[in-house]
Amino acid sequence: MSTFSRVLRVELIRLRRRRAVLVIAAAILLVPLAIGGLVAWNSRPLSDGERAEAAAQAQRDLQECIQHPRRWGAPRAADAERFCTRNIDPSPEWYIYRPTLDLRSDQTEGGAAAALVVIALALLAGTTFIGHDWASGSVSNQLLFTPRRVPVWLAKAVALAVTALAWAAVSLTAYWLLLGAVAARRDLPVGDGVLLDCLQMGWRAAVVAAGAAVGGYALTMLLRSTVGALGVIAAVAVAGGIVLAATGFSGALNPATNVDAVLRDGTRYWVDLPCGSPEDVDNNCGREELRTLGQGAGYLGSGLVVVALGSVWSFRRRDVP
Structure with missing residues (x-):
């Protein structure tokens, strides 16, 4: 067995035994089902x-x-x-308004909420898993048995990615199958291929969740603190949005737009234009533009690669207490 395979096996075992991570895993599995149950209840037929x-x-x-x-x-x-x-x-x-369950429209409502919750929890799992190791000082003990740092970093990342992918895929698949079963029980028309589109949205969200877990892990390895990593993420989310809006690049460069493009296999966003300019052909002082799945995935993937490379470089160069 190679060094990487041995370390990967150990990390998978450690991941399953970390209580905080198991709590997050339970939330990943149960919260989307709770959201699905709420969607089904709010759209129930009149008694x-x-x-x-x-x-x-x-x-x-x-x-x-x-x-x-x-x-x-x-x-x-x-x-x-x-x-x-x-x-x-x-x-x-x-006198009593109650929406009818529609899987297509739920992709932008309950389905999107479930996907975003899973992605956020996967990121939290990544930061929590390695943050405990830095806080307890066990990283130095691990390096005593496996002194080569890059395989250790990669094994932890792969263990997190595979586990988060599995958790998210099971959770979001169950979400859409639940709503599909409810629609079938109520004899509601679903439409050809709609359920498959919804399932594919969940699977794309699972891939994003795996990337979020690795991203949270990489940032925590770089900063060596769960609190620090979460603080940086919160600061970037708030300040980054303000900066992008102030500079006029809040569309294509907005992480939320790119996440939406990946989840929904493309999305449209609004671009402000000078009123009356040649580009403003409809006199709306702006226009809608398309952000494709490939563009969104490229944006998110490039950000993950940058953080991961910085994390690996730091882990190789800096002393481990």
């Missing part, structure tokens, strides 16, 4: 009791309109009954 309540409310409104027609905008009291009957809809949907 007989709710329909009866809505019908009773319609009758009360009708009587109120007939007795006080001017409050309801009737032109003449003599025509109040006909006016009220024509303008008050007795259907339950008029």
